[in-house]
Amino acid sequence: MKKVKLNKKQQKAIELILSGVNVFLTGDAGTGKTTVVQQSVKALEKDEKNVLIAATTGVAADNIGMGAVTVHKAFGLGIEFEKYKDAPGFRSSYLQEADVVIIDEIGMCRFDLFSAIVKNIIAENNKRLEPGYSCNGKKKNAVQLIVVGDFFQLPPVIKKEDREILVEMYGTEYEPGEICERGYAFFSRAWKEMEFHCVKLEEVCRQKDAEFLGILNDIKYGRNLQNVIAYLESNQSSDLMEEAPYLVGTNAKADKINQAHMRALDEKTEKKFWAIIEGDVTYEDIKNISFAKQSLVVNVGAKVMLTANDANGEYVNGTMGTIIDISKERGDATCIQVLTDKGKKVDVYRYEREIERQDIEESKEKGENGETVTVKKIVRKIVGSFKQFPIKIAWAMSIHKSQGQTFGQVNIDPRCWDSGQFYVAVSRAESVAGIHFMAPIMKQYIRTLSDEVIKILRESLYSII
Known part of the structure; x- marks a missing residue:
């Protein structure tokens, strides 16, 4: 096996991680942050540490490798962001076993999600302080947190429909201005609680010019x-x-380029699949679903991106590949077979998403002193479901x-x-x-x-x- 050559700053970063303190690892694009993560994991596991590797996106998890999962899966959080604030710390099965947690692409982790992650880590650490606590018969130290990323790259995504609720829930607790527009993790109180030691990598490995x-x-x-x-x-x-x-600024521009490439393929092998929609589902509900469209046109030879995490771990959100077959398996269920850019054949079936609606509901309640106070709550209900192949055409993205x-x-x-x-x-x-x-x-x-x-x-x- 070829030995990885590390520069001095990368070596220093690994030494700091191995010392047991919480670390924020940053650096310009291409400075080898992923290399430091991979080498640190090897060293930690050599010291018999259990390392939980997570990332804010499926693409980032795939790039790290080593069995990395999304932060939502690692911490059992789901995607219901408005539940993050008031939920009690949840000790996921992953976290209960972990000595070290590594989170990649922290720049895209919104402050509310990061706060929920830290709440879970604190809940786990408090459990480990209880008398008589053991995990598999062993005493465990506090969880060490390593976050990796560059805040000068893309910011967290805050959809228009999320902003009112985020301001309502967090606006008075965080720094003014940019926090509700960008939602960077470092604005949160949780970031300060972690007392990160920061290391910045400076020597770029990707580009040599x-x-x-x-x-x-x-x-x-x-x-x-x-x-x-x-x-x-x-x-x-x-x-x-x-x-x-092709890299473009919007999904609409990417769609236009992709449609032109699709027209160049053999129309005899082209297939169109409509989403299976059940319940009280409106156009607005479908518009806000990111993983698929109501009408999906695919063809053998099409360049695609998979847009969901497979339950069996065969692919993740962001996996790139080419369609090589469209057939029926599992009885009448259609399967789209994709050869990933890493050379792996994966079978893709329809993915189901429950449709939920949310709003802020006000009610009047009696306060501690008997006065009437206005209480605001997030209310949600499931109104239906949406099933479609988690596939997007991806010559352009x-x-x-x-x-x-x-x-x-x-x-x-x-x-x-x-x-x-x-x-x-x-x-x-x-x-x-x-x-x-x-x-x-x-x-x-x-x-x-x-x-x-x-x-x-x-x-x-x-x-x-």
Whole structure:
């Protein structure tokens, strides 16, 4: 087995992780954060530590490997975000066995989810302090938490329909301004409670071109943008690369490109599948489902992304591949067989999602002093179900979906609208020569964090080793 060569900062990070303290591992895109995680896990397991590896997205979990799962699965949280605040700490079966928890892509972990994770860890640690406690006949120390990521990459996703509830639930407890717009984990009280030791990796491993690396850092921090634009436009590939993936700012743009590629396939093998919908389900309900559309058109030879986590662990949300067969198995159930980009054949069946509706409901109750007070509660109910293949056509993908991946060649639409979006897109490439920009680059497309957030990062987070 080839020995992994580590630079000094990577070695220092591993030493800190092995010391037992809580660690925030950060660094620019391509600095080898995943390598540090993988080598740390090997060292921890050599010391007979149980390591729970999780990530905020299925793509990130797949990229780490080593049996990583999503944070929702690791902590038994589900996806009902509004339950996070008031739920008691839950000791998941994973967590009860863990000595160390590692969470990747922490930048995309929303503050409410992070708070729930920490609540669970604290509940587990309190249990371990109880007299007579043992796990499999052994005493366990407090859970060590390692979080990994870069807050200058893509921010947490806050859907429009979530914002009112998040402000209602958390707005008075967290820092003003950016918190309810971005929801970064480091704004939460839970982050401060963990007392992270921070390590920043600086030597980039993915790209070897020193000039390109300098440009990436300028993009990240919003510096020298005229020089950045001139460099990228003069050094990019002048022609569209037909076989390379397309990274675009929105799902709508990705759909348009994907439809053009679909039309080039043999129409005789094309299949259309309608979702199976039951109960009181409206268009608004379907519109908000992210894993599939009501009408799905697929074909043999189509490039696809799987958009759910398989119950048997065969694939995760974000797995890329190509459809190689569409047939009927399990009686009359249709199976779509996909050859993943890693060379594994997986069978994909319809995935069921329960449809729930939520709202804020007010009621009047008697307070401790007998006065009448207004109590606000989140109410939810299941109104139906939606079944569809968790598949999206993926010659083109949104920049958000590309985070954590690397491409030798890539076509990029530079018309970005979110902080860190342009940086993530460009840093997916191994070199500037492997990029073709699908439109002229404008200054306004290169967005970074607000001055307020950068100030907080510098003052509180980046007391870095």
